[in-house]
Amino acid sequence: MAIHHKVLIIGSGPAGLTAAIYTARAGLLPLVIEGEPSSTSDQPGGQLMLTTEVENFPGFPEGIMGPELMTRCREQAARFGAEFITEKVTRVDFSSRPFRAWVRDTEYSAESVIVSTGAQSLMLGLPEEPRLIGHGLSTCATCDGFFFRGQEIAVVGGGDSALEEAQFLTKFASKVHLIVRRDTLRASKIMQDRALANEKISVIWNSTVSKIHGDDKVTGIELTNTQTGATSELGVTGIFIAIGHRPNTDLFKGMLDMEDSGYLITKPGSTYTNIEGVFACGDVQDHTYRQAITAAGSGCMAALDSERWLEHQH
Amino acid sequence: MAQSITTLTSANFDETIGSSDTPILVDFWAEWCGPCKAIAPVLAEIATEQAGNITIAKLNVDDYGDIAMRFNVMSIPTLIVFNKGEAAKRLVGAVGKGKLLQELAEFLPNSH
Numbered sequence: 001m002a003i004h005h006k007v008l009i010i011g012s013g014p015a016g017l018t019a020a021i022y023t024a025r026a027g028l029l030p031l032v033i034e035g036e037p038s039s040t041s042d043q044p045g046g047q048l049m050l051t052t053e054v055e056n057f058p059g060f061p062e063g064i065m066g067p068e069l070m071t072r073c074r075e076q077a078a079r080f081g082a083e084f085i086t087e088k089v090t091r092v093d094f095s096s097r098p099f100r101a102w103v104r105d106t107e108y109s110a111e112s113v114i115v116s117t118g119a120q121s122l123m124l125g126l127p128e129e130p131r132l133i134g135h136g137l138s139t140c141a142t143c144d145g146f147f148f149r150g151q152e153i154a155v156v157g158g159g160d161s162a163l164e165e166a167q168f169l170t171k172f173a174s175k176v177h178l179i180v181r182r183d184t185l186r187a188s189k190i191m192q193d194r195a196l197a198n199e200k201i202s203v204i205w206n207s208t209v210s211k212i213h214g215d216d217k218v219t220g221i222e223l224t225n226t227q228t229g230a231t232s233e234l235g236v237t238g239i240f241i242a243i244g245h246r247p248n249t250d251l252f253k254g255m256l257d258m259e260d261s262g263y264l265i266t267k268p269g270s271t272y273t274n275i276e277g278v279f280a281c282g283d284v285q286d287h288t289y290r291q292a293i294t295a296a297g298s299g300c301m302a303a304l305d306s307e308r309w310l311e312h313q314h
Numbered sequence: 315m316a317q318s319i320t321t322l323t324s325a326n327f328d329e330t331i332g333s334s335d336t337p338i339l340v341d342f343w344a345e346w347c348g349p350c351k352a353i354a355p356v357l358a359e360i361a362t363e364q365a366g367n368i369t370i371a372k373l374n375v376d377d378y379g380d381i382a383m384r385f386n387v388m389s390i391p392t393l394i395v396f397n398k399g400e401a402a403k404r405l406v407g408a409v410g411k412g413k414l415l416q417e418l419a420e421f422l423p424n425s426h
Contacts, residue, residue: 036409036410036411037349037352037353037356037408037409037410038349038352038407038408038409038410039349039389039391039406039407039408040407043349043352043408044352049348049349050348067348087410088410104412133406134388134389134392134406134407135386135388135389135406136388138389143347143348143349143389143390144388144389144390146344146346146375146390147382147387147388147389148388216386217386217388238388
């Protein structure tokens with residue numbers, strides 16, 4: 001027997017939680033299926049659970065720790081009556097109404113659904129990665145940096161995330177090699193300036209990681225120059241991947257329209273997906289901006305879209 | 315009454331592992347580790363529900379880094395199940411209760 005709600009929100013990063021605040025305040029008694037504990041960004045709170053200082057979210061002139069910001073958003077949603085389940089949705093069916101979602105054998109049904117499942121770190125795609133993750137290979141500097149005190153490590157990527165991770169890791173590592181695919185960084189200017197001024201960070205341009213060495217832990221990496229094809233070895237005992245994210249949309253394959261990259265397609269200027277009554281917000285449908293504040297903004301849009309759509313149904 | 319979780323230190327580690335008559339799951343954690351906090355309630359539930367079948371213990375890697383290094387712990391949470399004094403299984407990273415119980419099934423009696 002399904003547990004029925006007017007609004008079901010899948011995912012609990014800034015987008016999902018803002019949608020929860022607004023739909024709760026509209027008296028819609030939303031249920032948030034927030035995800036389950038994990039060491040990736042696929043967890044309650046989303047990507048910000050893996051960062052430290054968030055300095056660019058408006059309203060916090062001194063900055064705020066990512067996990068703290070998410071705790072506050074969750075409290076705010078709960079205050080207005082949003083209900084939370086700390087589980088991960090295992091299956092959905094949006095082919096008929098009411099819409100349905102399952103957490104293993106437990107079925108939930110809803111008049112409208114807000115999809116805000118976000119994105120998680122891309123890996124390099126090397127065959128040795130699954131074996132070495134957690135054994136010197138990591139996608140989370142704040143989680144694992146502690147274990148690389150005094151060691152020489154590599155960070156792969158050229159965006160804000162990569163530079164932030166590299167910067168953070170200099171607190172522990174003796175040296176951080178930043179492996180950048182092109183000859184420029186795509187990070188914000190302020191992050192670039194800080195990183196390049198940091199003596200512990202040295203940049204290796206025009207390079208990709210072609211191999212990670214080590215049996216039961218990372219002992220080094222092979223680099224390939226993207227211009228010349230020449231390979232070289234780098235003796236590092238830790239490697240952090242920060243090359244971008246892929247949206248968490250496997251659940252919706254064949255059901256919601258999405259781009260080849262997996263990003264959900266929403267009608268421009270709204271959060272409507274190809275299925276009326278199902279709305280998408282946050283990084284799951286945004287490959288352009290991908291900021292906590294844009295996610296929060298689109299979460300509000302999804303709440304208003306669903307609220308008005310629900311009104312039209314009655 | 316809730317089953318308590320054993321706190322391990324460098325001093326009591328070997329003795330506790332060696333003398334346990336059930337499999338013992340050691341949770342390597344630290345105060346600053348978010349995912350470690352996320353699985354703490356899950357481990358507390360398992361400690362109570364599976365009392366007598368498996369023992370849950372915690373080791374703070376900040377305080378007892380020597381033990382963490384001995385077992386090559388490079389990412390937390392790391393959960394190592396010791397059976398008859400030997401490290402029998404290692405899980406790196408936080409997981410939900412369902413997945414964790416699946417991983418521990420081989421150490422637990424069939425009916426529960």
